[in-house]
Amino acid sequence: MRSARTTRIGVVADSHVGEFMAALPDSVLEALEGCDLILHAGDLSVPAVLAELDAIAPVVAVRGDHDRLGGLELPDSLVVAAGGHRIGLIHGHRGHLVDASIVVAGLAAGRDVPYRAGMHRALARRLGPVDVIVHGHWHEPVAEWTGGVLRFSPGAVCPWGSLHGGAPPRDGAAGVVDRAVRRFRRQLGPGAMRPSVGILEAGSGGIRPRTVVLGHE
Structure with a gap:
């Protein structure tokens, strides 16, 4: 049982509904049951995802680089106070x-390249x-800690x-882009090829991140 002072935060990103997926999978909703707050880190890609x-x-969301949301206005980034912590929410494109x-550097090297440290600094500045x-x-x-700050990505739906x-x-x-991105993601490892969401347990004892791998639908 969670402490009364702990906030359970569901984290979702890159659902791409209406673009590459017909609908939000039921497994996403099942994984987020019991959350007090849900954060969506962009690429919804349709507003109906927020209603679900x-x-x-309650849902807080930011705009991703694939989002075409009509009249719905979403910020590029924001900061949410939850569980006694300040949580910055941003899509992550630079x-x-x-x-x-x-992507090109990773393909040329034929392996994963250490781009993450630079990304942490870039997002922290914003x-x-x-x-x-x-x-x-x-x-x-x-889920990486740098200078006492957690950088958390749930993966993608x-x-x-x-x-x-x-x-x-x-x-x-x-198609050239599709093939390049597929090769790049394979180099990142199997975790970058499985659908997933995230959970943050935030409270006076700190923040505990967890990735929830979803069933294939």
Whole structure:
């Protein structure tokens, strides 16, 4: 049983509903049952996702680089106070040229490249003083402490993006991107290829992060 002073926070990112997935999987909602608050770190990609999550707990969300939300306005970043901690929420993209250079460097090296330290600094500068940086974008579960600040990514609900469900690469330049991103994600390891969400237990005793791998649907 959780302490009365502990807040259970569900963390979701990169659901891509309406873009690469037809609907939010039931396993997401099941994994988040009992949460006091839900954070969505962008790439919803349709507003209906927020309504589904809000049926479980209040939702706070930021805009991702794939979001086309019509009249719904979401901030690029924000800071939430929960469980006695300041939690910075941001999607995690750093501009197309920076992101593309990371992917190209990884492909050229044929292995995972150490891009994460630079990302922590970049996101920290944009969010200011926080206890936790929550982000998505890279579709990779991360729970790392740097200088007393936790950087947490839950992974992605739709980790394969445009290749979800075994879809073939798209035509033309988009297909080249699809193949490159697939190779890059394989280099990140199996955790970057499984759908997942996250849980943060935040309270007077600190913050405990956990990744919840979802069943395939």
